[in-house]
Amino acid sequence: MSNTSPSKDSLNTLSTLSAGGKTYHYYSLPKAADTLGDLSRLPFSLKVLLENLLRNEDDTTVDRSHIDAMVQWLKDRGSDTEIQFRPARVLMQDFTGVPGVVDLAAMREAVKQAGKDPALINPLSPVDLVIDHSVMVDKYGNPSAFKDNVAIEMERNQERYEFLRWGQQAFDNFRVVPPGTGICHQVNLEYLG
Numbered sequence: 001m002s003n004t005s006p007s008k009d010s011l012n013t014l015s016t017l018s019a020g021g022k023t024y025h026y027y028s029l030p031k032a033a034d035t036l037g038d039l040s041r042l043p044f045s046l047k048v049l050l051e052n053l054l055r056n057e058d059d060t061t062v063d064r065s066h067i068d069a070m071v072q073w074l075k076d077r078g079s080d081t082e083i084q085f086r087p088a089r090v091l092m093q094d095f096t097g098v099p100g101v102v103d104l105a106a107m108r109e110a111v112k113q114a115g116k117d118p119a120l121i122n123p124l125s126p127v128d129l130v131i132d133h134s135v136m137v138d139k140y141g142n143p144s145a146f147k148d149n150v151a152i153e154m155e156r157n158q159e160r161y162e163f164l165r166w167g168q169q170a171f172d173n174f175r176v177v178p179p180g181t182g183i184c185h186q187v188n189l190e191y192l193g
Helices: 029-036 044-056 064-076 094-113 145-156 158-170 184-192
Strands: 014-019 022-027 090-093 127-130 174-177
Touching: 022 029, 022 044, 029 044, 029 064, 044 064, 090 094, 090 184, 094 127, 094 158, 127 184, 145 158, 158 174, 174 184
Parallel strands: 090 127, 127 174
Antiparallel strands: 014 022
């Protein structure tokens, strides 16, 4: 996994794996357990969150107290500690993604009105927005139906797609997969992942 800034790695968990002629870097939970104690009973979802904390430890947004809170969960079966979670990438479909782009555009406008550089507002993680829920079936039963339905969709929602095209050009870490490519799960597996 790659980071924009390396982890402090206070537990010395950074490890490497070589496979297929490539070297991959990851943060090892077994190495963390050398210091933190047995983590085997930690639920899988919390193991994912713990690895994310190890990978993003920076003493600003993630510090050792956040990591220790995950271990304390094993004893208390609960926690009041709020932790950061930074996914490696985000996959959105059109019904949730378009409002997200609107929010980013609004934040950019607010930053601009405050006299700052609007280019400061960008997704922190790579975002892929797949347009897969809005194409309606107007034509059917002939070989050109698919092509015709996508063309009708582009015409019907021209302003929306112009806005998304702007978003793709304006924001770093943001891509739009156009209608007619497939459903988000299939597109993720076959093209993006």
